[in-house]
Amino acid sequence: MNKIRFKTEIWSGDNALNALETINQQHIFIVTDPFMVESGKIESITAKLTDQNELKIFSDIVPDPPINKIISGMTALNEFNATMVIAVGGGSAIDAAKAMKFFAQRVFKKQETITFIAVPTTSGTGSEVTNFSVLTDAEAGVKYPLVTDDILPQVALLDANLVKTAPQNITADTGMDVLTHCLEAYVSINATDFSDSFAEKAFQLVFENIEKVSRNGDDLSARQKMHHASCLAGMAFNLANLGLNHGIAHAAGAKFHIPHGRLNTILLPQIIKYNANLENDLNSTAAQKYSHLAKLIGLSASNPRIGIRSLTNAICQLRKKLNMPDSFHNYGLTKETFNHYKNDIAQAALRDGTTKSNPRKPNKEDVLSILDASFG
CATH class of the missing domain: 3.40.50.1970 (Rossmann fold)
Structure with a gap:
């Protein structure tokens, strides 16, 4: 119940x-x-x-x-x-x-x-x-x-x-954090029809408005829509919790001190790939739901594999348009620092309270694989 x-x-x-x-x-x-x-x-x-x-x-x-x-x-x-x-x-x-x-x-x-x-x-x-x-x-x-x-x-x-005077980098970081909230709440094991409705609407609002406010912070209509998206996504994950993306981001943020939204965005494509688990189950709930989100914003999604590819590509393109790094390396993190902390980060991510609602139950090797793929 x-x-x-x-x-x-x-x-x-x-x-x-x-x-x-x-x-x-x-x-x-x-x-x-x-x-x-x-x-x-x-x-x-x-x-x-x-x-x-x-x-x-x-x-x-x-x-x-x-x-x-x-x-x-x-x-x-x-x-x-x-x-x-x-x-x-x-x-x-x-x-x-x-x-x-x-x-x-x-x-x-x-x-x-x-x-x-x-x-x-x-x-x-x-x-x-x-x-x-x-x-x-x-x-x-x-x-x-x-x-x-x-x-x-x-x-x-x-x-x-x-919000209108927030600089572009803060607008981008926080807006992509909203997008991560939507995606994680949507595929959470605790998701319900109620949390899904908030996540879907917030997801659409982000894709419709984040580029607008990134280009023109004085666009009050788009600013208000992003404010609403943030609130709706918060309501979604307050009902459903989040997932491994935030579990890793919390752990890595404490070590690397990368802005939270930027860190989430670096991890997001690899998290989607991991959660969709297309190598083992083409029809997993997470894969179906990711594909549905692709359809909501007009992307090609005739089957889960195509939908997830479309969604991931759209997120990577959006990340580029917002001038955000696509890897830890491009953020400026050295390989030495990354390797020094990655085992601690993996262990902490598995203990994080948000990870428990992830659609796949990860182990340490899974987290290390996601981290390595996100280093670039």
């Missing part, structure tokens, strides 16, 4: 930020990154919050939020007696805010409800609607997923105006 529940309310569309003006009499703990503060962009949020609220901004956020930053944040949140948390930023800021709120309530035994609003400024992670938060032990070089419905935001606020 599947239980389908959507806890997060979504505010979207023109001037969605204006909804913040209705908030009153709150102690609002704003979690964001230094750029948002230094550039003054955080004022697009604070200007909407009336003087009847008390605000505190915590901006000590870095990519792949380490545990020590979470501890600092949860301590500050408690000392401020926050009644509301607003996370503003990409996945790192939102993931960090989730963990701060979660641990603060438990460590300091806070019984009162703390409202949580997530305001993404990138179209990529879908973190605003997921019960996932990925934290990093910087010393050990290990990423740990925190997975619980207790960290789901009550509100996700999607406003394309917050």
Whole structure:
């Protein structure tokens, strides 16, 4: 039996930020990154919050939020007696805010409800609607997923105006992360009709709009569509989980420090080939579903083999159009560094919580083969 529940309310569309003006009499703990503060962009949020609220901004956020930053944040949140948390930023800021709120309530035994609003400024992670938060032990070089419905935001606020100034490389990285979310949720062993519907729509939106926003960041219509795609893909994998692509990306990201979406994109063609398993089963569920996605975007897919070839080629062509590397080597990683860490990465990927829902159960040799094929 599947239980389908959507806890997060979504505010979207023109001037969605204006909804913040209705908030009153709150102690609002704003979690964001230094750029948002230094550039003054955080004022697009604070200007909407009336003087009847008390605000505190915590901006000590870095990519792949380490545990020590979470501890600092949860301590500050408690000392401020926050009644509301607003996370503003990409996945790192939102993931960090989730963990701060979660641990603060438990460590300091806070019984009162703390409202949580997530305001993404990138179209990529879908973190605003997921019960996932990925934290990093910087010393050990290990990423740990925190997975619980207790960290789901009550509100996700999607406003394309917050995304339009994102640079091309960030737009491409985050957009291809969305595409990876779609593909992994779609072929997950936990996929349902509900998660499939979100994944299919998000997949189509990415292919229709990612090139547009990469070429012209001021295209607000395409920006909003990518924002919606990110959210829909997040809803899909929140129901179905992800797979080996993210399992390897989490492990490799902790060692190589390659941007997450870029790392996912390097791995994606090899993951599709592995999951489809055409050498042994032409009609596997994953192969059939990949082929169906090819049809959805108008590619040739008269049988699974042709559909998967069409899909993989389309992804490789898209990657090239977005000026993204097609291998670890072309990213700039040396063979020496790659070989030094690849066994540790393979072992960590097999332990990662996202790998367990992959359509094929991998072993260490499988992961090493995917890594080697992705080195270039």
